[in-house]
Amino acid sequence: MTEQTPVASRARVRVWDLPTRLVHWLLVAGVAASWWTGETGRLEWHRWSGYGLLGLVLFRLYWGFFGGSTARFGRFLRGPRTVLAYLRGAWEAVPGHNPLGALSVVALLALLATQIALGLFAVDVDGIESGPLSEFVSFEAGRAAADWHGALFDLLLWLIALHIAAVVYYGLVKKQNLAAAMLHGERELPPGQPAVQHASALRLVVGIALAALLTWLVARAFRL
Amino acid sequence: MPRRPSMRFCSAVFVPALLAVAVHAATPQEAQKVRHEHYEELGDAFKAVRDNSKGDSPDWAALGKATQTVVDASIDQQKWFAKGTGPEAGKTRALPEIWAKPADFTAAQKMFSDRAPKLLAAVQAKDAAGVRAAFKEVGGACKNCHDNFRAPEDN
Numbered sequence: 324m325t326e327q328t329p330v331a332s333r334a335r336v337r338v339w340d341l342p343t344r345l346v347h348w349l350l351v352a353g354v355a356a357s358w359w360t361g362e363t364g365r366l367e368w369h370r371w372s373g374y375g376l377l378g379l380v381l382f383r384l385y386w387g388f389f390g391g392s393t394a395r396f397g398r399f400l401r402g403p404r405t406v407l408a409y410l411r412g413a414w415e416a417v418p419g420h421n422p423l424g425a426l427s428v429v430a431l432l433a434l435l436a437t438q439i440a441l442g443l444f445a446v447d448v449d450g451i452e453s454g455p456l457s458e459f460v461s462f463e464a465g466r467a468a469a470d471w472h473g474a475l476f477d478l479l480l481w482l483i484a485l486h487i488a489a490v491v492y493y494g495l496v497k498k499q500n501l502a503a504a505m506l507h508g509e510r511e512l513p514p515g516q517p518a519v520q521h522a523s524a525l526r527l528v529v530g531i532a533l534a535a536l537l538t539w540l541v542a543r544a545f546r547l
Numbered sequence: 548m549p550r551r552p553s554m555r556f557c558s559a560v561f562v563p564a565l566l567a568v569a570v571h572a573a574t575p576q577e578a579q580k581v582r583h584e585h586y587e588e589l590g591d592a593f594k595a596v597r598d599n600s601k602g603d604s605p606d607w608a609a610l611g612k613a614t615q616t617v618v619d620a621s622i623d624q625q626k627w628f629a630k631g632t633g634p635e636a637g638k639t640r641a642l643p644e645i646w647a648k649p650a651d652f653t654a655a656q657k658m659f660s661d662r663a664p665k666l667l668a669a670v671q672a673k674d675a676a677g678v679r680a681a682f683k684e685v686g687g688a689c690k691n692c693h694d695n696f697r698a699p700e701d702n
Contacts, residue, residue: 446590446594448590448700449586449589449590449593449686449689449690449693450589450590450591450592450593450594450595450596450597451593451597451686451689451690453594453597457594457598458597458598458601461591462587462590462591462594462595465594466590544601546601546602
């Protein structure tokens with residue numbers, strides 16, 4: 324546990340803990356790998372990158388409930404009124420995602436989770452390649468999942484583009500380097516901000532174990 | 548009422564003749580549609596082989612049925628590409644190369660019909676590892692032909 328007491332003067336604060344940052348950049352690598360293997364028909368590798376992404380998203384969902392304060396959905400998700408207040412500039416900043424950025428986080432995670440789920444059931448047009456859970460659905464349902472998997476990926480790309488555009492906007496207009504903050508995890512914050520609470524190592528170990536176990540089970544179609 | 552011999556002769560000659568005409572009268576578009584359905588059936592069967600060959604105790608009855616469909620298709624598909632059923636007849640991913648390079652196409656089709664019986668043999672021998680190996684081999688034959696004679700998906 325660090326930064327238990329409110330920050331006294333403008334100081335560098337560890338806003339994003341290591342698991343949150345690592346998951347973020349591994350998701351970037353995983354999506355890139357899945358894109359490339361999917362487009363070039365390397366389906367064996369595509370399954371592996373998909374399993375990697377599944378584990379990451381499962382861990383991030385766990386971390387959204389049991390992780391540090393800035394990673395928790397309950398802390399950063401706010402109602403439409405707060406989002407509007409933020410847009411009007413009438414929002415009192417706290418460390419972590421702003422109300423609008425929070426929506427982007429949740430939208431990206433939800434779309435990624437849906438995309439992975441569809442991939443698990445997808446079947447290629449020849450019935451040769453398929454996701455690990457496709458044996459539980461018919462050929463037609465697997466084909467439908469594959470079609471949605473393709474269509475939703477375009478939407479995911481648009482959302483990623485919007486996410487990057489927002490980060491660039493904050494850098495150019497608001498002079499806040501969000502990408503660097505996601506690398507080293509630190510932000511300079513004015514005094515009087517509520518403290519950032521980090522989760523214990525035990526919670527981290529439990530989260531990794533749970534995500535790995537669930538991913539392993541899914542990849543084996545729940546055959547023990 | 549017993550039919551007269553002449554009528555029986557008529558049936559024996561004309562009914563098959565009419566049937567033959569009916570088959571040949573199918574439009575290229577109909578032939579494309581039937582071909583598409585055949586390949587969907589094959590994809591369905593291939594998925595069934597894959598699904599049922601996972602794990603240590605495969606469903607041999609289901610595997611046998613699906614594999615028989617694959618073997619039958621490997622022979623029948625040699626009749627599914629009549630002249631005039633390419634892109635000129637309508638929307639299809641069948642490339643003109645099928646008809647431009649008939650020897651290559653026949654060789655690609657033969658790869659499938661040569662390998663499919665190995666899959667059936669492995670199923671009949673109840674050799675789970677052999678089924679998975681043969682599945683990969685047959686899949687390779689599908690892919691070989693698709694890479695050369697089928698247009699990429701347009702989405």
